[in-house]
Amino acid sequence: MPKFKASAVSNAARAAMLAQLPPGIRSRQINNGNGLNVHILEAGFEQPGRECVLLLHGFPELAFSWRKVMVPLAEAGYHVVAPDQRGYGLTEGGDARYDGDLSQYGFLNLVRDALGVVFALGYDSVAAVVGHDMGSPVAGTCALTRPDVFRSVALMSAPYPGTPEYRFDGQSSAQAIAKVHADLAALTPPRLHYQRYFCQPDANAHMLECEQGLSDFLRAYFHMKSADWAGNNPAPLSSASAADLATMPTYYILEQGKTIAESVGAAMPSREQVAACGWLSDAELAVYTGIFADTGLQGGLQYYRALGSAQGQAEMLLFDGRQITVPSCFLSGAKDWGTYQSPGALEAMQSRVCTDMRFCELIDGAGHWLEQEQPQQVVDRLLAFLAGQSADSSAKN
Known part of the structure; x- marks a missing residue:
């Protein structure tokens, strides 16, 4: 064995x-x-x-x-x-x-x-x-x-x-992705795609060691991406241009220089909202907090790094x-x-x-x-x- x-x-x-x-x-x-x-x-x-x-x-x-x-x-x-x-x-x-x-x-x-x-x-x-x-x-x-x-x-x-x-037009998919990221960084204010952010070496520490603490980070993250957050009114985007991508909430397209914990922290639900959340109790949230505090989140972040890597793209060309x-x-x-x-x-x-x-x-x-x-x-x-x-x-x- x-x-x-x-x-x-x-x-x-x-x-x-x-x-x-x-x-x-x-x-x-x-x-x-x-x-x-x-x-x-x-x-x-x-x-x-x-x-x-x-x-x-x-x-x-x-x-x-x-x-x-x-x-x-x-x-x-x-x-x-x-x-x-x-x-x-x-x-x-x-x-x-x-x-x-x-x-x-x-x-x-x-x-x-x-x-x-x-x-x-x-x-x-x-x-x-x-x-x-x-x-x-x-x-x-x-x-x-x-x-x-x-x-x-x-x-x-x-x-x-x-x-x-x-691709036989001289531009690989990796080059096309790199251009989108460059265009996002050129916006005013500069923006950063969350998948690029998750590939950074300090992303794990930003979540584990954030100022509000891991539990409050996870609560805000789960809340902001749920139907409970009033800011979620999704609709199809006209294109994959940086300008169109930047119309999505900041948990997808971050303000460059801000961590994900800072981005979702602004949407931290009130005590009343947490008490009214019927789908994620404090005890259930504590399961995520306790396990991720022990393991970190880098294992999950590796998926994003592999997805965007040249090796990952090449093996799927098969x-x-x-x-x-x-x-x-x-x-x-x-x-x-x-x-x-x-x-x-x-x-x-x-x-x-x-x-x-x-x-x-x-x-x-x-x-x-x-x-x-x-x-x-x-x-x-x-x-x-x-x-x-x-x-x-x-x-x-």
Whole structure:
């Protein structure tokens, strides 16, 4: 058996997480065969023979983020599994150092992580892989590269625009991205894209050691990207120009020179607003605070660094032109700017990348954290999506 590094998560933080899980969800570790001792939450595990649904979280989230949808999905007859992804939470074995092995966070290796979880659980395929935020492109890549295993895909909050394309016009995709960042820096006042900010070596420390403290930073971050913040009124952008991108809130396009903690701190909810927040209690927030205080956030930031790296772009060129042919759907919050932050991605996903898109829906009353803000709405739509595939199988038989 491989030896994994000891978990950085304290017993107190682990206990706080377990105390906030709904009855019917268990926590355990499994070896995924790809260098990780993966922490998973699962529901519906009591009855063998169920189809599996795999849930992949984003940033700054954990498997814990799926707690509100897992039991209802299990009650509908599925084995529901949510891992702490590489570099996150109680999962052991990944290199989460800024100067560590960034290639571990390339999308193809993240697909290997997911495959390893599926196979370790004794499955040869899953009914669906569901990805939220940065988990969405991971889930999309799973369905793109291994449709035999990931028989359908639900993408949430981040449209999947497909893989990088070969360019023969003298300008690489990396050069095009660099121009956008340069144009943002040339605005008055200068601006900085959040993904470029997350790639900086001090971004982790800015969040962990911010003046307001990690708990208040996370509270403000979750609040500002939710439907609770009055400033979220998303709409399609006319173009991907710096001027158009800069119309988005400052948690996406920062004022250059400000940290993310300073940017969201201005939207810190009042005590009354926190008390009225029905989707993230102080005890639930403490789970994130306790775990990220122990592990840091660099593991999650590595995804952004790998996504924009030349190596990450190059390895995905292997799949240039390949489409997602399994059934797919897209869900996002009606108050989520993530739907539109990459102009053209939503349209490309529906018209070119996904050949069997069943529906694309924006959920009222939800911002970016829709599986937490409106869990029943998410459950209803995922079950309808899965039922449609069951009906297809019955018709074929």
